[in-house]
Amino acid sequence: MIDKIDPIPPENITRVDATSRPLLPLYSFVVQAGFASPAESHIERRLNLQDLCVNDTDCTYFVKAVGESMIGDYIFPSSILVVDSSVAVESGSVIVAWVNGECCVKRFVRQGKIIMLESSNEKYLPIYVHIGRDQFRVLGVVTFIVSKPPRYVRPC
Missing domain, CATH: 2.10.109.10 (Umud Fragment, subunit A)
Known part of the structure; x- marks a missing residue:
């Protein structure tokens, strides 16, 4: 039971819902447990969560x-x-x-x-x-x- x-x-x-796919930014830098460099904060491309997970x-x-x-x-x-x-x-x-x-x-x-x-x-x-x-x-x-x-x- x-x-x-x-x-x-x-x-x-x-x-x-494959028809509704808003794109979210994917940044090209990795996240570290220290201080991030401001020069690395640029968008690599736009990413949809469904494209990543489905x-x-x-x-x-x-x-x-x-x-x-x-x-x-x-x-x-x-x-x-x-x-x-x-x-x-x-x-x-x-x-x-x-x-x-x-x-x-x-x-x-x-x-x-x-x-x-x-x-x-x-x-x-x-x-x-x-x-x-x-x-x-x-x-x-x-x-x-x-x-x-x-x-x-x-x-x-």
Whole structure:
């Protein structure tokens, strides 16, 4: 059974809109943890986020994450996941899956005939999928994560 805090509601799933592609600037310098040179701050070209993150618009969609079960993989509440259904699922892939009527994001781990959907937050137990008994379908592999940086909490 999937934790009730964790499922992705259907309204959080959005198809890629290939017709709306505003271009954003891509600067030709790399970001360092020191001081940047003002001479390096020129635009190399304009870049669309879909051009960077989407290989196949017919097989890619966006999903807004909820819950905290995947924070170890930098998937936070309200992160936007880029999900590609044409990418082959391998053991260790982060996937969006349909399990017993609910949609979730988990790490896919196959061990022989057993499929384990693993959270990356130790507070959440894995989900074991029993083939033939559970309804299970992989909807796609998470290829990119778009999110705000985590909020800094100063240690006491």
